Amino acid sequence: MATTTQTGTTSSSGGARVAVQKFGTFLSGMIMPNIGAFIAWGLITALFIEKGWLPVDKIGGWGDYADGGLVGPMVRFLLPILIAVQGGRMIYGTRGAVVGGIATMGAIMATTQPMFLGAMIFGPLAAWLMKKVDALWDGKIKPGFEMLVNNFSAGILGAGLAVFGLYVFGPIVDGISNAFGNGVNWLIEHSVLPLASVIIEPAKVLFLNNAINHGVLTPLGIQQSTEQGKSILFLLEANPGPGAGLLLAFCVFGVGMARSTxxxxxxxxxxxxxHEIYFPYVLMKPVLILATIAGGMVGILTLVIFNAGLVGPAAPGSIIAVMLATPGGSFVGVILSVVLSAATSFIIASVILRGSRRSMLAAEEAEGGGLAAATSQMEAMKGKKSSVSGVLNREALDEASASGMTPAQMDAADGMHRTGGGTSVAARPISKIVFACDAGMGSSAMGASVLRNKIKKAGFGDVSVTNVAIANLTDDIDLIVTQETLTPRAKGMAPSAEHVSVSNFMNSPRYDEIVSHLRETNGNPST
Incomplete structure (x- = not known):
């Protein structure tokens, strides 16, 4: 009886975690493709506002140009519409993107505050409604009237939703955003905000950070930044200090593969x-989460004391991105936040590692233990292979290669396989290769870069290698590379393409197979 209850509870909690992960992935899919626009706005804000490094009234929108400039219109109109368009596209392609953008314009005009939360809700919702409307007369339109019906249905629905957004949806979301903003201000004023690390740091390791960061912190941070010129919220999750301190502790006091990697x-x-590169180190010794929590708390407290923050989101959470998004008056606070959080995490992690050296050595020597097991656990929790886990397993692959293992044996060791087995299903020439992942950035971009370099060196300069979000795949691609768990979904969206699945995008032997396959289909470029 007790065992049954335990299993049900675990399954329920696991299902809830997976649901939150999927929700976070969807939010990330709207935000990540537009990060370049956020960075552009952040740079313009940091440089050209009245208190910026190079104040220019016509660009920053102050003085005689208080009603113009770039800063205000970009954050009020451009960024929310980009998010809404991307969200609509994820639901219903180009038609969803257009209707989502139209509808969100109404919500934007309902308030003078940035309508990011509304864009993330209304854009996908409008696209979903467009999809349902189209389904009503699918296959029932008389020949020759398709364009008329399609254009007017999108226009009429978009217009109606825009008016609805202006009078109903926009004011509701504006009230919710203001309530969230007031709650954050209360936490800052009462010095309670550092406690957020108790939630954020464990959530990162459980891959729930996208839902927190992109669903809550980024929209609220943008609103706070437009009012105050900066926001502490951009650094709650993106601060690289806690993870850096933990990894430095492993460099000094770690054992075996954990120390070498x-x-x-x-x-x-x-x-x-x-940041996910350090998650297996925490999973290998879960008590180390205390080090990152303490480091995060110290970092947030430092930001509160110095009243520091960023002008825009730091994505990815690199020290370089953090520094670029730091306004002039916050450099001391931001730098100290990173340094002190890293130092705190390092000290606590060092104490834990030194006190558990024997048990870690035993786990490292035991079969199925140590960092490799923790990496597998991380990937199981993530629900797919990690784009950077290859760095942690590279020693094993290097040893396998040195021992004379065949590519097939190396694939078995690394957990990679070619879908369908063997060689390709078609001998047609290949001109377009696409890497696809959830958001179309990050891991797929790195994999595309690796293969692009291999193909270029092999002489196939006319073969394009790009990366996209899996939701944007089309059936005009010659070869698609995805992580194993995403391959079935990719096949459904592009059934005519050849599909190659790998367990990580960074160092797969399958890339050499693709180059060899190109020689078979496209001919040897040297001849």
Whole structure:
């Protein structure tokens, strides 16, 4: 009886975590493709506002240009509409994007505050409604009237939703946003905000950070930044200090593979901004979460004391992105926040590692223990292979290669496989290769870069290698590379393409197979 209850509880909690992860992935899919626009707005704000480094009234929108400039219109109109358009596209392609943008314009005009929360809700909702409306007369339109019906249905629905957004939806969301903002201000005024690390740091390791960061912190941070010129909320989750301190502790006091891989992991985490690289180190010794929680609390407290923050989101959470988004008056507070949080995390993690050295050595020597097991646990929790786990497993792959293992054996060791087995299903020439992941950035961009370089060196300069979000795949692609768990979804969206699945995008032997396959289909470029 007790066992049954335990299993049900675990399944329920696991299902809830997966649901939150999927929700976070959807939110990330709207935000991440538009990060370049957020960074552009942040740079313009940091440089050209009245208190910026190079104040220019016509650009910053102050003085004689208080009603113009770039800063205000970008944050009020451009950024929310970009989010709404992307959200609509994820639901219903181009038609969803257009209707989502039209509808969100109404919500934007309902308030003078940035309507980010409204864009993330109304854009996808409008696209979903457009999809349902189209389904009503699918296959029932008389030949020759398709364009008329399609254009007017989108226009009429978009106009109606825009008016609804102006009078109903916009004011409701504006009230919710103001309530959230007042709650954050209360936490800051009463010095309670550092306690947020108790939730944020464990949530990061459980891959729930996207829902928190993109669903709550970024929209509220943008609103706060437009009012105050900066926001502390942008650094609650993105601060690289706690993870950096943990990895430095492993560099000094770690054992075995954990110690040997920690320096490379530190570089990727601190400078590359990919925080998930340190999650297996925490999972290997869960009590280490106390180190990152303490580091996060110290970092947030430092920001509160110095009244520091960023002008825009730091994405990815790299020290480089953090510095670029830091306004002039916040450099001391932001730098100290990163340094002190890293130092706190390092000290606590060092004490824990030194006190558990024997048990960690035993786990490292035991079969199925140590960092490799923690990496597998992380990927199981994430629901897919990690784009950076190859760095943690590279020693094993290097040893396998040195021992003369075949590519197939190496694939088995690394958990990679080609869908369908063997060679390709078609011998047609390949001109377009696409890497697809959830958001179309990050891991797929890194994989595309690796393969692009290999293909270029092989002489196939006319073959394009790009990366997209899996929701944006079309059936005009020659070859698609995805992580294993996403391959079935990719096949459904592009059934005519060849599909290659890998367990991580960074160092797959399948890339050499793709180059060899190109020689078979496209011919040897040297001849």
């Amino acid at each position: 920690a320096p490379a992991a530190f570089i990727i985490q601190f400078f590359g901004g990919i």
